[in-house]
Amino acid sequence: MRELIDGSAAIVRGALDAGCDFFAGYPITPASPILMQLLRELPKVGGVAIQAEDEIASIGMCIGATLAGRRALTATSGPGLSLYSENIGLAIMGEVPLVIVDVQRLGPATGGATTVGQGDVQFVRWGTGGGYPVIALAPSNVQECYSLTRRAFDLAERFRCPVFLLTDKELDMTATTVEIERYERPPVRAREVLAGVARSAAGAADASVAIADPPPYRYEPADRVSPVAQYGGDTLVRFTGSTHDERALITKAPAKVAALNEHLRAKIEEHADEIELVESDLDAGARTLFVAYGVTAGALREAVDRLRHEGRAVSALIVKSLWPVPERALRTALLDVDRVVVAELNHGQYRREIERLAQGLEVRGVNRVDGELITPEELMEAAR
Amino acid sequence: MTTATTVTPLATYRNRTPYPFCPGCGHGAILDHLNAALVKLALDPRHVVIVSDIGCSGLSDQYFATSAFHGLHGRSITYATGIKLARPDLKVIVVMGDGGTGIGGAHLLGAARRNIGITVLVFNNFNFGMTGGQHSTTTPPGAVTTTTPGGNLERPLDICATVAVNGAGYVWRGTSFDKDLAERIADAVRAECFALLDIWELCTAYFVPSNHASKKTLATTLDDLGLKGGLLERGEHPEYAAAYRAEAERVRGKPVAGPRAIEPAFRSTLDRPFRLVVAGSAGGKVRSAARLVAEAAMLADLWVAQRDDYPITVKTGHSISERVLSPREVRYTGISRPDVLLAVSEEGLAKCARQLAAMNAGDRVYVLAGIEPPPTRAQVTTIDPASAELKLGGGRVVLFALSQVLRDLGFLPLVALEAAARRYPEYAEENLATIRAALAVAR
Ligand SMILES: Cc1ncc(C[n+]2csc(CCOP(=O)(O)OP(=O)(O)O)c2C)c(N)n1
Ligand code: SF4
Numbered sequence: 001m002r003e004l005i006d007g008s009a010a011i012v013r014g015a016l017d018a019g020c021d022f023f024a025g026y027p028i029t030p031a032s033p034i035l036m037q038l039l040r041e042l043p044k045v046g047g048v049a050i051q052a053e054d055e056i057a058s059i060g061m062c063i064g065a066t067l068a069g070r071r072a073l074t075a076t077s078g079p080g081l082s083l084y085s086e087n088i089g090l091a092i093m094g095e096v097p098l099v100i101v102d103v104q105r106l107g108p109a110t111g112g113a114t115t116v117g118q119g120d121v122q123f124v125r126w127g128t129g130g131g132y133p134v135i136a137l138a139p140s141n142v143q144e145c146y147s148l149t150r151r152a153f154d155l156a157e158r159f160r161c162p163v164f165l166l167t168d169k170e171l172d173m174t175a176t177t178v179e180i181e182r183y184e185r186p187p188v189r190a191r192e193v194l195a196g197v198a199r200s201a202a203g204a205a206d207a208s209v210a211i212a213d214p215p216p217y218r219y220e221p222a223d224r225v226s227p228v229a230q231y232g233g234d235t236l237v238r239f240t241g242s243t244h245d246e247r248a249l250i251t252k253a254p255a256k257v258a259a260l261n262e263h264l265r266a267k268i269e270e271h272a273d274e275i276e277l278v279e280s281d282l283d284a285g286a287r288t289l290f291v292a293y294g295v296t297a298g299a300l301r302e303a304v305d306r307l308r309h310e311g312r313a314v315s316a317l318i319v320k321s322l323w324p325v326p327e328r329a330l331r332t333a334l335l336d337v338d339r340v341v342v343a344e345l346n347h348g349q350y351r352r353e354i355e356r357l358a359q360g361l362e363v364r365g366v367n368r369v370d371g372e373l374i375t376p377e378e379l380m381e382a383a384r
Numbered sequence: 385m386t387t388a389t390t391v392t393p394l395a396t397y398r399n400r401t402p403y404p405f406c407p408g409c410g411h412g413a414i415l416d417h418l419n420a421a422l423v424k425l426a427l428d429p430r431h432v433v434i435v436s437d438i439g440c441s442g443l444s445d446q447y448f449a450t451s452a453f454h455g456l457h458g459r460s461i462t463y464a465t466g467i468k469l470a471r472p473d474l475k476v477i478v479v480m481g482d483g484g485t486g487i488g489g490a491h492l493l494g495a496a497r498r499n500i501g502i503t504v505l506v507f508n509n510f511n512f513g514m515t516g517g518q519h520s521t522t523t524p525p526g527a528v529t530t531t532t533p534g535g536n537l538e539r540p541l542d543i544c545a546t547v548a549v550n551g552a553g554y555v556w557r558g559t560s561f562d563k564d565l566a567e568r569i570a571d572a573v574r575a576e577c578f579a580l581l582d583i584w585e586l587c588t589a590y591f592v593p594s595n596h597a598s599k600k601t602l603a604t605t606l607d608d609l610g611l612k613g614g615l616l617e618r619g620e621h622p623e624y625a626a627a628y629r630a631e632a633e634r635v636r637g638k639p640v641a642g643p644r645a646i647e648p649a650f651r652s653t654l655d656r657p658f659r660l661v662v663a664g665s666a667g668g669k670v671r672s673a674a675r676l677v678a679e680a681a682m683l684a685d686l687w688v689a690q691r692d693d694y695p696i697t698v699k700t701g702h703s704i705s706e707r708v709l710s711p712r713e714v715r716y717t718g719i720s721r722p723d724v725l726l727a728v729s730e731e732g733l734a735k736c737a738r739q740l741a742a743m744n745a746g747d748r749v750y751v752l753a754g755i756e757p758p759p760t761r762a763q764v765t766t767i768d769p770a771s772a773e774l775k776l777g778g779g780r781v782v783l784f785a786l787s788q789v790l791r792d793l794g795f796l797p798l799v800a801l802e803a804a805a806r807r808y809p810e811y812a813e814e815n816l817a818t819i820r821a822a823l824a825v826a827r
């Protein structure tokens with residue numbers, strides 16, 4: 001059976017199937033369809049959805065709700081993502097599982113509200129102070145808007161961090177035929193919640209007991225991810241965006257500060273292989289490797305087909321986990337080629353990552369920032 | 385979710401850590417009253433969340449044996465709102481400075497207007513203590529701060545009047561010296577609405593020395609500004625989290641929107657991707673007619689991409705619908721060169737100039753009678769809605785034209801278009817009549 005569906009509806013369905021029960025957002029094209037649909041759907045399943053006064057409040061409400069036991073989603077586009085910035089840092093610091101959809105439009109600033117772009121690729125990676133790792137997934141078609149939304153919710157719980165779903169105007173607002181049976185349904189894990197140690201409420205008034213037991217965070221070993229301490233459960237919960245120790249008490253002690261910050265790095269970077277998601281279509285005889293992601297991957301699939309039809313050997317790698325960079329898969333794909341072509345709707349943001357890994361190879365970009373899609377023909381041309 | 389417990393009232397909700405504030409700072413006094421209020425309320429400390437803002441006042445949560453949230457400057461109300469919406473049974477108490485009410489002004493208004501059930505204690509010391517005594521939104525006129533060396537020139541924000549006039553259910557103003565402050569805080573928490581207490585106090589490090597401020601000047605400033613103290617508002621409007629739940633109850637359990645499956649029932653002879661562009665104007669039913677073509681294609685076992693372009697001001701300007709129809713999955717959804725361009729308005733046609741320029745001899749352009757056929761290599765055909773045996777309203781012209789185009793092209797059976805039209809019962813009769821009228825016109 002087939003349906004005609006756009007990326008927004010697929011993301012909404014993916015979120016509902018992943019158990020999302022909280023949404024806060026602020027209207028912005030092309031992300032508004034997600035807001036409007038969830039405002040309608042979430043109350044039906046006991047969830048809460050709200051249009052907040054601005055994007056800062058949207059992500060703030062999501063963070064609060066998550067710590068009170070909800071699975072939260074928010075969705076915006078470049079201008080709104082700019083307003084999320086400081087709270088993205090808070091979610092990283094306080095280790096808040098959260099899914100953030102960035103439906104990219106052409107920037108900078110107001111840019112083109114109904115114009116496609118892929119200009120936020122490095123912005124999601126470095127979009128908040130401090131420089132800590134985040135996870136970002138990029139669906140390459142409507143079907144993947146569904147499955148990667150589920151995956152994003154799963155990764156958010158696994159690593160206790162904000163996970164970006166990077167889509168764009170074209171994916172979210174262009175409907176395509178999807179074979180309903182072909183939706184992949186990656187499992188979404190349940191949240192691990194910190195359990196309290198039996199003690200009377202009276203005991204809670206004692207500082208040493210109330211705060212020290214059980215600590216909401218553990219940084220030893222550095223990549224360890226702790227269960228989430230949730231408000232209204234059987235523990236007292238401390239949460240802070242300031243540099244803190246395992247009890248969430250503010251500290252400046254260098255050893256404790258280092259342990260926290262190393263933990264925030266290690267829990268993600270040392271598990272990059274778990275996050276890595278690519279579509280490798282490698283041809284042993286190919287001299288050229290194409291790399292693309294998101295909506296641009298559609299043109300690449302088409303171009304590869306046609307080139308092979310013409311008898312040309314080409315390889316293609318579609319990156320679905322943009323951050324952390326799927327280095328293992330990329331290094332394998334780079335082994336036997338002389339040339340890499342990176343196609344993206346920006347001035348070459350992801351190409352930088354490929355250049356880093358493809359030392360000694362010729363790396364070139366196919367780029368557009370005119371609000372139009374990169375065509376299969378342009379990619380075929382680049383293969384010559 | 386909640387663990388039921390019998391709560392033993394606590395002797396104190398403070399932990400043993402001493403406050404970090406400067407000697408004489410009003411913050412400690414207010415926190416002692418907050419503690420006394422919690423003792424009066426006898427709440428389970430796990431069900432109390434103190435959400436602190438940033439500033440010296442923002443340090444407060446660490447000294448309480450309740451749950452706590454310490455987030456970003458000015459945003460405490462947003463986290464508190466999220467917590468309350470998720471768990472309306474929790475008591476959520478925001479502790480913020482006057483600085484927070486400035487940078488987070490939009491949240492103050494949003495929360496008041498929703499009358500969300502959180503309690504906000506404003507530790508109002510007329511300046512930014514933590515960052516070195518700069519002026520805030522509440523600094524009185526003429527007051528000297530590190531950023532108003534010649535005296536403040538801005539008018540202070542009347543926090544209470546602002547939230548009161550915008551829907552806050554409970555508004556009170558007083559000072560850290562008030563004997564009944566604990567009872568006030570307890571009363572505000574019990575009120576289960578957006579309750580704000582504007583608590584005036586002294587920053588002994590900055591505001592006091594530069595303005596000779598004292599307990600006494602708090603009272604004179606109040607008079608000078610023409611403001612009032614005490615309970616200023618006690619409204620009974622519905623609280624948001626409760627109102628949301630009551631509203632949600634009405635749709636609870638209703639099925640969420642699922643896939644609207646389209647089962648192939650016809651066959652198409654199309655053997656390659658086909659790109660159709662319909663160029664018209666707002667209000668012309670371009671999108672809905674083109675949608676029927678997309679669904680007809682799916683009913684005929686084809687794969688489709690459906691892309692609509694129109695200005696943000698939806699009721700005016702162009703309306704372009706692009707449809708890719710293909711015997712296999714459509715991977716690339718763009719159309720740089722259409723196989724067919726149907727122009728139903730000059731404005732739409734103008735928008736498609738680049739696509740038109742790319743069209744070749746084998747491609748086809750259809751224009752409605754009256755539209756100047758553009759210079760093109762493609763074969764141009766004129767469609768005349770006046771040839772229809774029935775009078776077509778403006779909204780039916782596009783479907784009329786599309787039916788004729790599909791008949792010309794021949795790869796998509798028109799019964800599929802009729803079947804697509806039947807999927808929308810409300811418009812089915814009119815749409816079917818339009819399709820039939822188109823087919824009745826001789827070729
Ligand atoms: C976004 C942002 N801008 C600036 C700061 C720096 N900052 C920290 S506290 C503060 C003002 C605090 O004043 P107030 O809210 O009145 O609290 P007080 O220290 O007087 O208790 C500022 C501006 C910050 N933390 N975050
Ligand atoms: S600087 Fe001012 S507000 Fe901060 S602790 Fe000292 S007296 Fe209190």
Ligand SMILES: [Mg+2]
Pocket residue numbers: 439481482483507508509510511512513520
């Ligand atoms: Mg202050």
